[in-house]
Amino acid sequence: MKDALDFDDVSDNIADPCYLENCMCEDRSEEYEYLYTQLVPSDATLQRLPFIVRDFIVGTEDGKVAQIDYMHNQCNFFFSKADAPVTAIETHAEKPYLIIGYANGAISLYNYITRDLIIERTLEMETDKTQEDANAITYIKYSPESLHLACGRENGEIYFLDTVVLTAKTMPYQITKAKVLKLAFSLDNIYFAYYDENSTVVLMRYCTKVARWVFFGKIRSHYKPINDILFSTYLPSRFFSIGEDRYIVEYDILGSNNGNLEILNRERIEQTAIPVCFIYNPPNGNAKSEYFFVSDNQFKYKLIHDVTYMCQSVRLGPAYGCYKDSSVKKMDFIPQHDYRYLIFANDNHIGIQKFPVDGNPYKYVGIIGHPTRIADFRLCHDGKFLFTFGDNDPCVLMWSINVTSVEIMEKLGGVELEPYYCLIDGGMQGWLFKEMQDLFYYMQILHQGENTVLPRIVTDQIPVAELPDLMRACGFYPSEYEIENMIVDARYRDYAETKALNENVSFLDFVKMYINHRPAHGIHMDTLKDRFETFCLAGEGATSRSIHAESFVTTICERGEMFTASKAYTCLATLMHAIDDNEDEVNRNFTFLPEEITFENFLEEILGMDMERQPTDDENPIYLEEEDEVC
Structure with a gap:
């Protein structure tokens, strides 16, 4: 050659x-x-x-x-190595950047458009070898406009990093020693807050003179674990937290000093449900938003005013099909579409829901996000992509958001009551819907008077005050607290558009309110038994399994919500078919009650439930699903 x-x-x-x-x-x-x-x-x-x-x-x-x-004998990696599970993610407010935190203390910055690794850092390692998980990054947060970047760790340390280079600006702060669960910045970048695993809330303030964050105060304001914290979306900044104790707490930012974070307001916003997460409702035009959008563990969304803490509306969230085992754990709005779409996630699914929420099951779509529990998600700055990661998973998934899918689903659902028939037992031709129509008309008769000689006026409206009795007639027995929420919901339903309160409710609104306010999956027998045992322990000389008749009546009238003896007599005598209209009200007694009330005779004799009887096909299909379930 x-x-x-x-x-x-x-x-x-x-x-x-x-x-x-x-x-x-x-x-x-x-x-x-x-x-x-x-x-x-x-x-x-x-x-x-x-x-x-x-x-x-x-x-x-x-x-x-x-x-x-x-040919060139080279190995080109598609993905950078992940030496540890992902424990935190965050997206930049203006650039296509994604920050990923790992269980080993490493932090990586990626360009998610080009899939390039820009830089990677490892925070200072814990010297105590007995704390193997102390190095884990638990939460990462950019401030508005990405002016600041904060990072929380398993051992309670807080790092403030350069927003791109990821170098630590100062030595880490360790105000508490428990795991940092969530970080938050105020809208003006002046205040920074977080809470840890021990339910301690910490507030810090940015000092412009020395260009560093200064400890402002801390407090343990909830007696049960905290579920979420939030700064207001308007100025001056306000700071809130919600917890498993069902309280929302507002902190006095201006009145706190000397390391003590003071409480400004503390209000209970739930009776039985537990608030899981909350964000601010989208603004109405140029007006600021004054309502919290809260998700609870009973598959409901609630609008709560941030000053009066009044619950203005209750709406059913994703609760059926693949969503029935877990309620919404995290949610966020897509601002690029005028806040008309809500991104939500439960334990395993992520989805898009069209706003405003009205209980329509055709206004949301979703997909399985991870084989294990979804730990967290983030939206990118332009609302086109969604990033998720799961528990003990070294991968971050990038999803493309297609809002057209939920628009198509809404059109397939139909109009007016068509989307809601699937949430009513038997549908449009079922027994329950026909019963609701008959009862709605009968309620008009009662309101006009049963023995009137005047012509009947049949309309599509009933007074708002008749709603509680109509709900009970349809099988939903709300508490006084739930009745108050229901009345407020009905009166303020169109207040944003008309600036006037509603005094009447149409049949269409009644059906929607029934679906939105009733328990999403009924009341399980185990739940009923637990509540009966709690009720027994509230009485004097009672055990967890039984209660004396006299103590039973006393507890009903004196504990919990207000309940008069006359009303208790009327309800119990009606249930046990022992009411006597001729008996003097002063001489009424409760001798018809069993001397010792147990859970079994409470069900059979007082509530009238025969759990061993097999119902026929013509009877209430709610009780045909399981013998141990009561709806």
Whole structure:
């Protein structure tokens, strides 16, 4: 072979048509074969034969995926290595940047459009070797406009980092030693707050003179775990928290000093449900939003005023099908679409819900997000992508958001009451819907008077005050607290548009309110038994399994919500068919009650439930699902 022979030159000449036309066709296959033999790698045999394959992709056990370039003998990784599970993520407010925190204390900054790793840092490692998880990054948060970047760790340390280079600006703050659960910044970037695993709330303030964050105060304001914290979306900044104790707490930012964070307001916003997360309701035009949008563990959304703490509306959230096992744990609005779409996540699913929420099951769509529990999610700055990660998972998933899907689903659901028939037992032709129509008309008769000689006026409206009795007639027995929420919901339903209170309710609104306010999945027998045992323990001389009749009546009238003896007599006597209209009200007694009330005779004798009887097909289908379930 000639020394001047070069494989690249030969390849270029062969590709030239003029060269092929004018040259002499000389057989040089042996030379090319020799060239390939010298260029390609050899296998591991004694003969060292050429190893010729196409480019291929390999995956490793620790999650690495790479392309093998056969000709150049190179390994090009598709994904950067993940040496530990992902524990926190955050997106930049203006750039296509995604920050990922890991259980080993590492932080990575990615460009999620080009999929490039920009920089990676590892925070200072914990010197105490007994605390293996102390290095884990538990939460990362950009401030508005991404002026600040804060990072919380398992051991309670708070780092303030450079927003791009990820270097620590100061030494870490360790005000508490428990796991940091969530961070939050105020709208004006002046205040920073977080809470830890021990339900301690910490507030810090940015001092412009020294250009650093200064500890402002801390407090343990909830006697049960905290579920969420939030700064107001308007100025001056206000700061709130909600917890499993069902309280919302507002902190006195201006009145706190000397390391003590003072409480400005403390209000109970739930009776039986537990608030899980809350955000501010989208603003109405140019007006600021004054309502919290709260999700609870009973599959309900609630609008609560941030000054009066009055519950203005109750709406059913995702509660059926694949969503029935877990309520909404986290939610956020997409601001790019005028806040008309809500991104939500429960334990395993992520979804889009069209706003405003009205209980329509066709106004949301979702998909399984992770095989394990979804730990958290973040929206990108332009609202096009969603990022999620799961428990003990080294991967972050990037989702493309398509709001058209929920628009199509809403159109498929129909108009007026058509989307709601699937939430009523038997649908449009079922017994319950027909019963609701009859009872709605009968309520008009009662309101006009049963024995009137005047012509009946049949309308599509009933007074708001008749709603509680109508709900009870349909099988939903609200408490006084729930009745108050229901009345407020009915009166303020159209207040934003009309600036006037409603005094009447239409049949369409009544059906929607019945679906939104009743328990999403009924009342399970185990729940009823637990509440009966709690009720027994509230009485004097009672055990967890039984209560004396006298103590039973006393507890009903004196504990919990206000309940008069006359009303208690009327309800109990009606249930046990022992009412006597001729009996003097002063001489009324409760001798018809069993002397010792247990859970079994409470169900059978007082509530009239025969759990052993097999109902027929014509009877209430709610009780046909399971013998141990009461709806």
